[in-house]
Amino acid sequence: MKKYFFAAVAILLAFDVAVPIHANADCFSQRMAMDTLRKDDIDPVCKMKVKAGITRTHVHYKTVYGFCSEGCKKSFVKQPEKYLKK
Numbered sequence: 001m002k003k004y005f006f007a008a009v010a011i012l013l014a015f016d017v018a019v020p021i022h023a024n025a026d027c028f029s030q031r032m033a034m035d036t037l038r039k040d041d042i043d044p045v046c047k048m049k050v051k052a053g054i055t056r057t058h059v060h061y062k063t064v065y066g067f068c069s070e071g072c073k074k075s076f077v078k079q080p081e082k083y084l085k086k
């Protein structure tokens with residue numbers, strides 16, 4: 001009977017340890033990929049106004065760009081240079 005108890009404890013410990021590490025890694029990578037727009041700005045793809053505080057953003061060379069839609073964001077992520085050319 002003791003054997004099963006230890007096996008159960010081992011499984012619980014494995015879950016306890018594995019789950020938070022995985023969750024933190026997810027959170028960390030999301031934080032790296034996403035940032036909040038700090039000021040009103042212009043969507044570089046369609047030139048629409050975007051509001052400060054939105055999280056549909058992409059960081060490119062330490063600059064946070066905000067987007068009106070996922071479509072615009074995807075276009076930008078694919079070819080940022082295309083939209084940053086002046």
Ligand SMILES: [Zn+2]
Pocket residue numbers: 043045046047048067068069072
């Ligand atoms: Zn847009």
